[in-house]
Amino acid sequence: MAPLPPTRRQKVVRRLPRRVRHYWKLLVACVAFVGVLAVVLGTVSVRPYVTSASDEGADAVTQNVAGTKDLFDAGVAHSIQLSFTQAAYDKMLDQYFQDGEKEYVEADLTIDGTRLPSVGIRLKGNSTLGGLTRDGKAATRGPGGFGGENRPGRDAQPPGGGFPQNGQLPEGFTPPDGAQQPGAAQPGQQQPGAAQPGQQPGGGFGRTALKAEEPEKLPWLIRVDEFVEGRRYQGHRDLAVRVSGMGGGTTVLNEAVSLQVLAAAGEVAQKYAYTSFTVNDRPTTARLVVEHPDENFADQMDGTGVLYKSLATGRFTDQGDDQTDYQDDFQQITKKGSQDLQPVIDLIRWVTTSSDKEFDAKLDEHVDVESFARYLAVQNLLLNFDDMSGPGRNYYLWYDLSTKKFSVVGWDYNLTMSGDGTSGPHDSVSMGFGGDRPQGQQQGAQQPPAGMQLPEGVEMPGGNGGPGGLGGGHTLKERFLASAAFDEVYETAYRELYTKIYGSGSALSAVKNIVAVLRTVDGGDSGTLASESSQLEDLITRRTSSLAQDEVITQR
Template structure:
């Protein structure tokens, strides 16, 4: 690895600016002494957006599910070992420089790193597990039962009691099998301004967590799209790392700058697993563990999110009911909540992973919540009702209740929304429409059939495995359709 590649690409390309700033700060130290300098961030344009200099077209549309795909990664053993050493010691997900070939198009010097949080909880290397930092700062070996979970607890997705494989909080992964790991591929980490089909990043999902096909996640992505809400594109592809092949892997669109551009004029923010939806004052540096800004960095900032967090936390019930529609696309949010329940996805914005994005539309000045990370979709109890809180484990309860044997995290925006009678009615209205559109008319089942066909196109497809997982998912969808059809929120009975 060349020394220059150890320096982040953004520093290499902006070294003159960095040197100038360093000199300026040194001068300030000489004039003002050791006085504290506090950062102040505004919404004024302070930096140019990253310029796209190369947009590779490729031989095939990466997310065309009607054709077979091939993804090949190559990197040095030493670079890989350095990456693993840093991750197991410090928890840092370091990028490795690699050569990538997608559908015959060679792309040198991409960045690849491990992806995920709970997904990597069961990762071992040389027979050793990484000690995981749990909520509250406690450390425990990977795989140990989480605090507060009942004896005999099993995460969803183990194929028992009719639950589809494909979920679970911890995957059984071995670093010696890189072809099965979850990867994030960055096209511009080492080559500034480069994209592939307008993507700066794409993700490769793990071949683990009870499923080598991740069929449940692929179905979740497709269902959200069929509902008319922002989703990710995905496709199956044969996958090879350093000559080691695996069964077809699910390649998923990442919510990057290119994704934000397709949404329109606005700013995209990612909720971080380390954060909360809590007002911490106006100093934006206090929110670095809560949200990450994806696009227009330097031109816009976190102020819209801070304003929303503060308002949701401080608004009375009456103020919330009257003012939410001025700040949030409430119909879209009702659909978001309905979709998470339909898919029995406990790890949504209120789950332990805090999996969601916020899109702020510059024209309407309103937010929209975007679904993210559906590896736990279509797991858990298929008999959960419209107003049940889906959770981790076998229990279920009403939206405002608490269930034994469940991991329930919560989110202020979701809870206040469902507590309000008017918004609760809107939620049920959107739920009825989605039930008819997605389940009652067989749309979800048709999407599942399409995904199975797409998987089978690729080399080394495990046809027996995908057929078995599809059968279990069809049973789940049938149970879900029957259960919800008799729910009084749907039937009116």
């Protein structure tokens, strides 16, 4: 009997590959399962978590440009040229002035004669950009002053209340008799934000007046791999071009001196150099370039670990287990994909919930106590108003994967050496009112000076704010300094670092050496440099003499 001709269905089936015919039931089941997932989970948000314990990094370097000389050889003058189109620059400004977003612009970069095409550049800073104008007008949604950028879900005012973000006294504010606006110079002080010779006053609390029409004077972050994947310059991914006119005047001499003495004292510090800086066909200026804490910087740390950056919008408060809820508080810099933010969340939770007894007994299980004591001593010695407890939240956390402990890494020293040179080891460093409050004093709303009248709705800094106000404060720092259990380790670190920074003459020598280099940098102003270096030397001399008589140093 002859076989029956195949049916239409059998003809279709035979056209399919043999493996598909063999496993068709499994394939149908998989398709059905995917369909169920799409229906069930289609409206469920997926939260990214990384649970790997690997210590591997994620970014592969495929091109490392050697250059002609070490960019961070601080003993010689350097040169940097940037060129970009006006259309790209205008688009970047539109984005920033309308939405507060800092987008990268493609530019060509030349460092010490070595050309790097298609780098990315963007505006850098938060409070620093508070004085930026375009055609005479400020941004409608720029950075939120010392409290950080105005982002959805964040209050427009700095955390803990405080003064408005434009750095000006609010309408209805009446200072007490004889009192000056915060940011004004006090007798015997070199105050942040004070107009330096040849500099426009403006910008409010520590800010400087910046104009979009003068890109050669703006703060920039240069990213060499933004448009060319895997590229580095001498191992560096990012370079920070620091802004003039903050606490250190047009030369930012105070920041360079701070970085120099920190390195000489054996403390963690970014490298720096002075360079001539030219943008398109604009005038050349002398600028400070600082190593930006990135993968290359992390590789220089002791041991293997993860680097986290505290953001200006950070609050160091427990916000639950969802790591995405901390996106405005910390940014993971290294080992993305192999590590996550959980150690930071655990630290925040422990610091903010532990009892005083537990904090004293077990802090060394979470934090490298001796390293932290040195960090805090340095901030006081250098009169750094804007450290981890300052309104800019300028610090990084380094998590050692072997010890499971955190260290605090300083960053952004342009408001150092610009306060009261007679402040003691246990005095808070402040730019505003209440600068003589003991460090670590339990926080609450500050009380205005006698005779001060605040307008309705305006509060003195307090709450999560800290010494010096203006939305500052940090629970870890405050609890450490308020505890007698850590007095000995703090004071021991303070004495040792005082000797290395001031007692040895290192700070004064640093000023002289840096000034000698700056005189050779194109675009500098010798008259302004002489004036600013003289002011800084006077403050260092006064601080050295004052601390030499303090009981912490003399041990009397």
